[in-house]
Structures are given as C-alpha cells and as structure tokens.
Amino acid sequence: ETGVTQTPRHLVMGMTNKKSLKCEQHLGHNAMYWYKQSAKKPLELMFVYNFKEQTENNSVPSRFSPECPNSSHLFLHLHTLQPEDSALYLCASSQDRGGGYSNQPQHFGDGTRLSIL
Amino acid sequence: AQTVTQSQPEMSVQEAETVTLSCTYDTSENNYYLFWYKQPPSRQMILVIRQEAYKQQNATENRFSVNFQKAAKSFSLKISDSQLGDTAMYFCAFMKAVEGSNYKLTFGKGTLLTVNP
Numbered sequence: 001e002t003g004v005t006q007t008p009r010h011l012v013m014g015m016t017n018k019k020s021l022k023c024e025q026h027l028g029h030n031a032m033y034w035y036k037q038s039a040k041k042p043l044e045l046m047f048v049y050n051f052k053e054q055t056e057n058n059s060v061p062s063r064f065s066p067e068c069p070n071s072s073h074l075f076l077h078l079h080t081l082q083p084e085d086s087a088l089y090l091c092a093s094s095q096d097r098g099g100g101y102s103n104q105p106q107h108f109g110d111g112t113r114l115s116i117l
Numbered sequence: 118a119q120t121v122t123q124s125q126p127e128m129s130v131q132e133a134e135t136v137t138l139s140c141t142y143d144t145s146e147n148n149y150y151l152f153w154y155k156q157p158p159s160r161q162m163i164l165v166i167r168q169e170a171y172k173q174q175n176a177t178e179n180r181f182s183v184n185f186q187k188a189a190k191s192f193s194l195k196i197s198d199s200q201l202g203d204t205a206m207y208f209c210a211f212m213k214a215v216e217g218s219n220y221k222l223t224f225g226k227g228t229l230l231t232v233n234p
Contacts, residue, residue: 040226041226042121042208042223042224042225042226042227043208043222043224045221045222048221056221088160090162092162105152105164105167106164106222107164108154108161108162108163109161110159110160110161111160111161113160
C-alpha cells in the first residue's frame with residue numbers, strides 16, 4: 001500500500017466544470033508536491049508546499065489552484081480547464097530536514113488521470 | 118537551468134539478462150543528487166536508486182547499480198538478472214543540493230523498458 005494516496009484515480013470533466021484532486025500522505029512528511037505528467041514529456045513540477053506554505057509555483061496557470069490545509073493533505077482545485085490540461089497528475093511528499101533544501105527522496109502516489117472533454 | 122536527457126525512448130531485454138539505461142544531464146552545479154525512478158503500469162513512481170554527486174562510489178541496490186561519471190555528466194542504470202516485474206517506464210532525475218532550491222526534481226522523458234520471457 002502506498003504511503004501517498006490520491007483520489008480520484010480517474011476524472012473526466014468538461015471545460016466549464018469545477019473539480020478537485022486530493023492527495024493524502026501517511027508518511028509524516030512535511031513537504032508535498034504536485035506534478036503534471038503528459039505523454040512524451042518529462043514530468044513537470046507544478047507546486048511545492050513546505051510546512052503548509054507554498055514555496056514554489058512553477059508558472060502554473062491560475063485555473064489550477066492548490067490548497068494545503070495541513071502537512072498531510074494537499075488539494076488541486078480545477079476550474080475552466082483546457083483540453084491540453086488532460087494528463088496524469090501526480091502528488092509526492094518528502095521529509096524536509098530544514099535549511100530550505102532536502103536530499104530526501106520524494107514518494108509518489110498513483111496519480112489522477114484527468115481527461116478534459 | 119538543469120536538463121536531463123534519456124536518449125533511449127524504448128528498450129527491451131530478455132529475462133535474466135543485463136540491460137543498461139543511459140542518462141546524461143547538464144548543470145553548472147557541483148553538489149547535487151541523481152535519482153532513478155521506476156513507473157510500472159500501476160502508475161506509482163517508485164524510487165529505484167539515488168546517488169550523491171560528492172560520492173565517487175557508485176550506488177547499488179540489489180540488482181540495480183549505477184555508473185556515475187561526474188566529469189561526463191552521465192548517470193546510467195544497470196539492471197542485472199532482469200525480471201518480468203522490471204517492465205516499466207524508467208525516469209532519470211536531478212536535484213540541486215543548494216539551500217533554497219525548493220526541492221526541485223528535474224526529470225528526463227523516460228525510457229520504456231520491456232522484459233521479455
């Protein structure tokens with residue numbers, strides 16, 4: 001069983017819908033991430049949260065809105081998405097040892113397969 | 118900016134044989150970490166092995182080992198005694214070991230490895 005759980009596993013939505021992706025980690029980590037995985041492209045880091053504070057926004061369009069209520073939960077709120085946003089969205093977590101950087105490996109969830117109609 | 122290149126989009130190997138996946142990267146940093154992740158059809162990204170750039174000794178994890186050539190900026194993965202369960206997408210990833218780097222992992226595009234019976 002993975003230490004990082006993502007729901008839903010699959011999501012199909014229209015461009016005008018509003019939906020949210022959920023990620024929960026059971027590893028006691030304090031840093032969480034959202035990645036986008038598109039076909040034929042490297043994984044793209046979207047957001048980083050460290051101790052619930054957003055520390056990275058990798059030029060992500062505002063139609064993606066992250067939320068981190070605590071160190072164990074991370075959400076990605078979606079609204080008015082475009083067809084090119086169809087992808088696998090992966091959540092990850094890691095343990096930050098302080099100092100603003102971490103050499104600890106990131107643990108990933110199984111992802112949410114998002115399809116925009 | 119860092120880049121990671123995996124020049125082999127697909128590879129195949131016979132069960133019990135050895136295969137090497139290549140990875141090169143470009144960086145001006147002296148301290149960094151390198152990772153190999155595996156993503157089977159189940160979609161979960163699983164850490165296979167990691168290497169600290171300041172260590173000259175190549176990392177090994179059971180059947181998995183790396184050939185880290187820092188001057189050449191090369192980080193290949195060798196899988197010995199290949200098993201059917203090794204069939205997966207393999208991603209090479211780079212992370213700076215610098216304070217304030219915000220834990221950024223830069224991924225390559227991946228190599229799809231198929232182990233044939």
